[in-house]
Amino acid sequence: MSHSASSAPVLPVSGLVTQKTYTIRRSTVLLGLAWLGLTTAGCGLSGWYVLSKDDLAARLIARETTRQYAYEDRIAALRADVDRLASRALLDQDGVEARVDELATRQAELESRQSLVTALADTLQAGGIVPASKAAPLRPRLIKPEEPIRASGITSFAPIMPTKPTPAPETPGLRGAGDTQVAPWRSGMAEPQPPAQRVETALTRLDRALASTAGAQLAALRDMDETLQASQKRLRNALSETGLDTDRLAAQSSVAKGVGGPFVPLKIDTAAGPFEATLSALQPRIASVMRLRSLAEQLPLAKPMAGEADFSSNFGYRVDPFTRSPAMHTGIDFRAETGSPIRATAPGKVITAEYSGGYGNMVEIEHANGITTRYAHMSAILASVGQNVTTGTVIGRVGSTGRSTGPHLHYETRIDDEPVDPTRFLRAGGRLAGLR
The missing domain is CATH 2.70.70.10 (Glucose Permease (Domain IIA))
Structure with missing residues (x-):
């Protein structure tokens, strides 16, 4: 389609200025209109940005502020948890130290009892009431834990870090093994127990050891009591053959020679427990048996001649x-x-x-x-x-x-x-x- 300008009237040449005619294409007009539209849109966007800039910044600031407050609240909660855990750890440590002190007191008491049991066993053996082969079980060994725990040694609940194992690569599959998967190598070190659990395990082991020792000591005293009862009965029955008043003579029998020292009475609270009650009951029985044996040693009970009597x-x-x-x-x-x-x-x-x-x-x-x-x-x-x-x-x-x-x-x-x-x-x- 051809575009041509409309014809203008021709003026006379003489005395007039000649006018120049320009022709504008439609594409140029459209391009100009497009540019005008883009410019108008840009101006509109710029105006909208300028108008909405303050509101956007306010929303961004509000969001960051909210996020900051959330972080601060979380940090405060974590600090409260840390303080609570620290307080609990201190309370647990105080409880452990109190328990250790109690176990240490029991340990000292058992050691004191052990000396009494050993002394009684030695007395019975020296007096000939029990032979040496039977006196050993009357001396129970004081059981002590393999790893003693002291209150002063528990200063932290921090876990003890084990030796770092060397990482081992996965075992490569062998040729011809088909689809069989070979398990990866693993370290032989077991997972370490939590510190509180390790302490509790050690204290429980120590408590059981002390209880076992206390039971063995009480059993030893009861065995002594049974042995003394049997010896007292046998001595009375044997000495009754003489027809003498053995009780009167036993009370008058002399003490062993080569012994002595200041008298320091041993105070025993029979209400303290079965050990003290049994030990208190042993005292008069031991004295009676020792007097009967002393009497038997003073009486002419031996044969005047060796061998069978004829x-x-x-x-x-x-x-x-x-x-x-x-x-x-x-x-x-x-x-x-x-x-x-x-x-x-x-x-x-x-x-x-x-x-x-x-x-x-x-x-x-x-x-x-x-x-x-x-x-x-x-x-x-x-x-x-x-x-x-x-x-x-x-x-x-x-x-x-x-x-x-x-x-x-x-x-x-x-x-x-x-x-x-x-x-x-x-x-x-x-x-x-x-x-x-």
Whole structure:
């Protein structure tokens, strides 16, 4: 489509200015209109931006302010949690230290009890009440934890960092293994326990160890009590064979020699617990058994000759070997070879060591509680007057001196110079020997 300008009238050339004609294309007009529209839009946007700039900034500032307040509230909450956890940790630490102090007190108490139990066991062993093979279980070992905990050592609940393990790569798959997946390597170190749990575990272990030791000590005391009861009963039964008032004689028996020191009474509160109650009950029983044993050691309960007794004549009425008439035999006779050793049947002091009429060569020993023993018809006297002898001391040799029909030992037991049957003492000695 062709565009041409409209024809204008032609003026005369003479005396007039010539006018120049311009032609504007439609595309140029459209381009100008587009530019005008863009410029107008830009101006509008600029105006809108200028008008809305303050409101946008206000919204941005408000949003940042809200976010800041939220962060500050979160930080305050975290600080409160930290303070609460710190306070709880301090309370837990105070509780642990109080528990450790309580366990330390129990430990010291157990150590004190241990010394008492060991001393009692040694006393029973030294007194011959229990043999050494049976005295060891009466001394329970004081159990101590492998890792003792002290209150002063617990200063923080920070975990103990283990040694850093070396990272191991995953095991590569082998050729031909198909789809089988090989598990990756793992460190052999177990996950560490939390600090509070480690402390609680250690304290629990220590508490159980102390409880076990306390139980063992109480069991040892009860075993001692049972042993003492059995010993007291056996001693009374055995000594009853003598026909003596053992309670009266035991109360008068002398104490062991080579001991002493200032008297410091041991105060025991029987209401403190079963250990103290059992220990208090043991005291009179130990004293009674020790007195009975001391009495048994002072009485002539041993045999005057070694080996099996070969009695040739008993105590009491018999037919006199010389006159063939009834007579009173004041002792017992042991048949033996001439020269066989004769031994003292109890500790004492020699008051006679000479030839004495029908007794022949005789030794008389004075023992405690008004008891004396006589050994007659000796071929040789091996003791002297005033000599202190012990049980088993050889005081002479078997013979046939004095009023005797052959080699033998005439043995007498007297109480306040009155003859009593020696077999009563020998039976008691035999029963006690069978109990050892």
